[in-house]
Amino acid sequence: xxxxPLDEAGRYVAGAYGVFVTLILVYVAIMGAKLQRIDNxxxxxxxLAGED
Amino acid sequence: xxxxxxxxxxxxxxxxxxxxxxxxxxxxxxxxVFVLFHFGLDRDTLEGDLASGVxxxxxxxxxxxGVNRLxxxxxxxxxxxxxxxxxxxxxxxFLAKAAALFLYLVALExxxxxxxxxxxxxxxxxxxxxxxxxxxxxxxxxxAAVGALVAALAVETRTRELIVPLMLLPLLVPVVIxxxxxxxxxFSGSQAPDDLGTWLGVLSLYDSVFVLVSIAVxxxxxxx
Amino acid sequence: xxxxxxxxxxxWALGSAALMAAALSLVFFYAPNDADQGFIQKIFYVHVxxxxxxxxxxxxxxxxxxxxxxTGDRVWDLRSYVTIHISIILGVGVLITGSIWARxxxxxxxxxxxxxxxxxxxVFLLYCVYxxxxxxxxxxxxxxxxxxxxxxxxxxxxxxxxxxxxLAESYTHPRVLSQTGGSLPGEQRLTFIVAIVAMTALxxxxxxxxxxxxxxxxxxxRLRARMERAAEERESALVAG
Numbered sequence: 001x002x003x004x005p006l007d008e009a010g011r012y013v014a015g016a017y018g019v020f021v022t023l024i025l026v027y028v029a030i031m032g033a034k035l036q037r038i039d040n041x042x043x044x045x046x047x048l049a050g051e052d
Numbered sequence: 053x054x055x056x057x058x059x060x061x062x063x064x065x066x067x068x069x070x071x072x073x074x075x076x077x078x079x080x081x082x083x084x085v086f087v088l089f090h091f092g093l094d095r096d097t098l099e100g101d102l103a104s105g106v107x108x109x110x111x112x113x114x115x116x117x118g119v120n121r122l123x124x125x126x127x128x129x130x131x132x133x134x135x136x137x138x139x140x141x142x143x144x145x146f147l148a149k150a151a152a153l154f155l156y157l158v159a160l161e162x163x164x165x166x167x168x169x170x171x172x173x174x175x176x177x178x179x180x181x182x183x184x185x186x187x188x189x190x191x192x193x194x195x196a197a198v199g200a201l202v203a204a205l206a207v208e209t210r211t212r213e214l215i216v217p218l219m220l221l222p223l224l225v226p227v228v229i230x231x232x233x234x235x236x237x238x239f240s241g242s243q244a245p246d247d248l249g250t251w252l253g254v255l256s257l258y259d260s261v262f263v264l265v266s267i268a269v270x271x272x273x274x275x276x
Numbered sequence: 277x278x279x280x281x282x283x284x285x286x287x288w289a290l291g292s293a294a295l296m297a298a299a300l301s302l303v304f305f306y307a308p309n310d311a312d313q314g315f316i317q318k319i320f321y322v323h324v325x326x327x328x329x330x331x332x333x334x335x336x337x338x339x340x341x342x343x344x345x346x347t348g349d350r351v352w353d354l355r356s357y358v359t360i361h362i363s364i365i366l367g368v369g370v371l372i373t374g375s376i377w378a379r380x381x382x383x384x385x386x387x388x389x390x391x392x393x394x395x396x397x398x399v400f401l402l403y404c405v406y407x408x409x410x411x412x413x414x415x416x417x418x419x420x421x422x423x424x425x426x427x428x429x430x431x432x433x434x435x436x437x438x439x440x441x442x443l444a445e446s447y448t449h450p451r452v453l454s455q456t457g458g459s460l461p462g463e464q465r466l467t468f469i470v471a472i473v474a475m476t477a478l479x480x481x482x483x484x485x486x487x488x489x490x491x492x493x494x495x496x497x498r499l500r501a502r503m504e505r506a507a508e509e510r511e512s513a514l515v516a517g
Contacts, residue, residue: 009315012380016319016373020326023369027482034489041496048503201429205422209412215405219426222402223433226440233444247447254440265432269425272345 056141060148065155067125074121075159078114082164085110086171098172103239104232107168108191111161112224115195116217118156122149122203146200146270150263153203154196161188173239180238183248190255191231194262198223201266204273230254285488288481295474299467307467316380321467323373325475326366327396331434333363333479334403338431341424353420356427358486360406362479367400388445395441399434406430 068074089106090096098106165188199220206215234251303321310317337359344352374393379385388394409426413419 009380012316012376013318016376017322019372019376020322020369023365024478027365031485031489034493038489038492038496041493041500045496045500045503048500048507205409205426205429208415208418208422209409211408211412215409215412218405219402219409222398222405223429225398226437229440229444233447250443254443258436258440261432261436262429265429269345269428272421272425 054144054147057144057147057151060145061151064125064148064152068152068156073124074118075156077121078117078156078160079163081117082110082114082160083167085113086164086168090172095172098239100240101232101236103168103173104236106172107165107235108228108232110168111157111164111191112195112221112228114160114164115153115157115199115224116220118153118160119199119203119220120213120216122153122200123207126207142271142274143267145274146204146266149203150196150200150266153199154192157192157195158189161192184235184238186252187231187234187248187255190252190259191227193259194227194255195224197259197263197266201262201270204270207274226254226258230258285481285484288477288484292474292477292481295470295477299471299474302467302470307464308461310464313381316377319373319377319380321471323370323377324392324468325471326373327370327392328472329475329479330363330366330370331396331399331438332476333359333366334399334434335431337363338428338434341427341431344420344424345428350420353424354487354490355483356424357410358483358490360403360427362482362486364400364403364406365482366479367396367403370396371400391438391442391445394445395438398437398441399430402430402433 086106089098089110093102093106095102165184202216202220202223205219206212209215230251234248234255237248299321303318307318307321309315337356340352340356340359344350344356371393374390374396375385378387378390378393382389406423406426410419410423413422
């Protein structure tokens with residue numbers, strides 16, 4: 001197949017790199033949620049420790 | 053160790069001859085799948101790559117049935133702890149189970165191959181019998197080894213019947229690739245296959261790797 | 277278990293960011309446009325490194341699983357599990373970018389002519405079963421052991437499968453457009469290598485990140501259990517005395 005014109009090709013390439021970036025950002029979001037839970041659990045532990 | 057393996061094998065075969073749960077079910081299944089393919093593909097006869105594909109997919113799916121039932125006797129009697137308490141090498145256990153599965157597959161093919169030839173195949177099979185035998189036996193070794201391994205892996209899970217096909221079928225893709233490619237020229241009017249050696253080589257490599265891996269890894273399963 | 281995984285995390289993260297920036301600059305400012313495919317070939321620099329790193333991750337997870345089975349140390353199980361996890365995430369990216377590349381190059385959303393892509397699909401489908409297998413086994417020791425056995429078997433399967441698929445494709449479709457690094461001109465090859473290194477660094481960073489978070493969560497759980505037990509003992513001592 002002959003090479004696509006630049007604007008059409010550009011969209012595909014942008015799509016591919018966009019998928020890559022999105023994947024990483026989704027992973028960052030998941031990590032954020034995990035850290036949030038760790039933070040909450042630590043607060044709970046501090047409360048438990050403070051009660052004695 | 054061989055004696056222990058033979059003892060377990062004899063028990064399984066005796067149970068199978070009495071209750072007939074695995075091999076007859078696999079045979080019936082393959083026959084009904086041939087009928088399904090006839091209607092699904094809307095063909096009276098098949099040849100070449102289509103015939104090859106139908107045959108091997110059917111054998112594979114029937115193998116899934118066999119794998120699902122492979123450890124059934126141990127599970128249902130809760131006998132699996134009994135086997136482990138006896139000082140049996142787990143390798144012997146693997147060999148026995150793989151050998152049982154191999155024999156069920158051979159039994160399946162003894163009926164399913166002629167049935168396939170009568171029902172769906174258009175070229176005659178008789179000219180290529182030795183090659184076909186070699187391909188089928190090598191494929192069966194791979195199916196049996198991987199099948200026994202997957203059956204053992206799934207023995208502890210609650211969702212056994214789902215996990216087995218999901219695990220087994222991707223692992224068997226190389227077998228389908230090699231076996232189907234090897235039998236394709238045999239089903240195209242009994243031409244002499246030119247690259248049979250390559251595909252038999254692939255099957256042998258697959259068999260060696262997975263028999264060795266299974267034996268190495270089986271000790272870590274079924275422990276308690 | 278002190279904090280062995282979190283220690284160098286920031287360096288890995290910084291290094292990955294720098295390498296990624298370098299790779300992206302090379303891709304878009306240095307590497308020349310491909311003679312046949314034009315600008316579309318740029319997808320190749322994100323799709324193939326992801327595939328290579330993900331497949332490498334699967335095989336590495338198999339090696340870690342072997343270590344787990346031989347030493348019984350649960351750390352190796354954790355590492356194996358997380359490596360497979362990140363490889364699957366990368367795998368989703370491989371399949372989607374591969375599909376985009378197929379659409380841009382051949383006009384269809386999937387091609388069977390690409391042995392790397394096809395064999396990757398099979399491997400991906402296999403490793404997806406890792407989760408249902410792992411989480412349907414209740415006993416934690418057994419869970420780790422059986423998962424490791426699966427990781428070893430699947431890891432051995434990856435190269436065999438790739439070889440078989442490649443053989444099959446070479447009989448039906450002559451290899452046309454797959455450039456897996458063999459015959460690339462100099463600038464493209466340098467870019468490609470930097471991209472692979474960057475992707476590997478990113479992979480290691482993500483694995484360390486995940487392991488650190490997981491082990492922190494586990495330690496918190498253990499700490500809480502210990503503190504609750506201590507609080508109970510004190511209460512019952514009060515009641516008794």
